[in-house]
Amino acid sequence: MNGMECAARGSGKRCGGAATRLCTRCEAVAYCSLSHQIAHWSRHKHECDRLQQQMKSVEVLNDFPFTFSREATFQVCVKHEGRCSFLSNRGLHKVGMWLHECGCGATSASFDCLGLNNGWDLPSVLCPCGPNSLVLEQLHSWRDYYKWRSIPLDSPVALLLHWPLTIYHAARLVGITALNPEINEKLYIHYLGPEKELLQLLVFGELLALFPGFHVHIELVGPAIPPQRDGEKIQISKYACCNEDECECKIAIKNTYPETESGSAVTLQLWRGFYHDRYRDIVKDSFPHLIIAPNGGIAAYSSWLPCIELIEKIGVPAVFTDYCEEACHLAASCIKTVSDRPPKLPVQLNPFRQPIAVEDSVLLLPCYSNCFLFGM
Structure with missing residues (x-):
């Protein structure tokens, strides 16, 4: 548990050392001392039983079909492995789109240069870098997807493809x-x-294969959009490329061209700011069929409240994801105070969650990007 944060941190008393003292009931949180554990009980008692139930699903959370699954789940959680070493072992550390999958890569300045020029930096056998047969049956798991796209289970591309999937x-x-x-x-x-x-952004090119024959318009709305990119429209009509010059994915040299042979196209438009502030501008040309908020942190940010009120008012299906079940539970509780009813789509595990654990989680529950979801 080296590096775990004391669950009572920030509650008034200074932590005296490493958080090595587990709550013996839920085993989901740790403390630096007995005094901090006692002091925190008045708050923790309201979540302890719930966390205990969530801890029972650890094996299900870590259940992925990949050959690297133990390395990316258990080994990361016990700190025998890290994201940097995982990527280094595959020649992907600080490379292209992979640059931002560990603590070495992403900075606020990075958003000035959006990800439109990078490929997979992998051989074609490991990539979904070209068109394939249409989706004839619904995909229910990473195994289904890899089989459909003819990718071997040692390919790490799921670490990026969890966004479009x-x-x-x-x-x-x-x-x-x-x-x-x-x-x-x-x-x-x-x-x-x-x-x-x-x-x-180029991983969203996979939506060409997932929604064949559709023009998918995605409005990306949030404060992380760089000011100078506000309002920018980006056409993506090809798949991210592999690193082989002779591959069919290199036939289209430019990042954008009218549309693929299947008639599919993906348009991304960037909107800087909060959804409730930009909504009127956005819906002039784009009333949504679906609203999605990946890794939303609904319970952590008060700025979500007017956004939730707006979504409730317009009545469009909305799906929220977060890093763990507890975060979704807290988010669903916040939304219930606005809508006065439980989620239409109950909290559930996302089969297409990112298959590498988040490092330095506050909880001992394994956390993954887009891990659980629910909807209103």
Whole structure:
């Protein structure tokens, strides 16, 4: 547990050392001392039983089909492995889109240069870098996706593809399919609070394969959008490329061209600011079929309240994800105070969560990007 944060930190008393003292009931939080554990009990007792239940699902949380799963889950959680070493072992540390998958990469200045010029930096056999057969059956897991795209289970591309696959999964959960007459080949998605994914935008090219024949319009709305990029429209009509010059994915040299042979296209538009402040401008051309807020942290930021009120008012399906079940539980509770009803889509595990654990989590629960989701 080296590096764990004391659960009572910030409650008034200074921590006296490493947080090595577990709550013996839930085993999800740790303390630096008995006195801090006692002092924190008045708060922790309201969550202890719930965390105890969540800890029972640790094996399910860590259940991925990849050959590197133990290395990326258990080894990271016990600090025998880190994101830097995981990426270094694959020649991906501080490289292209992968630069922002460890603490070495992302800075606020990075957002001035959005991720449109990078490929996979992997051989073609490990990449979904070209068109494939259409999605004939719904994809339920990473195993389904890798089989459909003919990618071996030692490929790390899922570390970046969890962004578009989570969109795909959320759309299916709220009933968005090609059979919806109101969509009419144009799918409008409002995507709230993007951060790291702004530096990995080419992975959204995979939506060309996931929504064949559709023009997918994604409005990326959030304070992390650089001021000089506000209002910018980006066309993505190709897949991210591998590192082989002769691969079919290199046929299209430019990042943008009208559309793929399947008729699919992805348009990203950037909006700086909070959703409730920019909504009127956005819906002039784009009333959403789906609103999605990846890793939202709803309970942590008061700025979400007017946004939730807006979503409740317009009545569009909205899906929220977060790093762990507890964060989704707290978020759903916050939303219930606004909507006065439980989530239409109950808190559930996302099968397309990122398959490498978050380092230095406050809880001993394994945390993953886009790990759990729920919807209103």
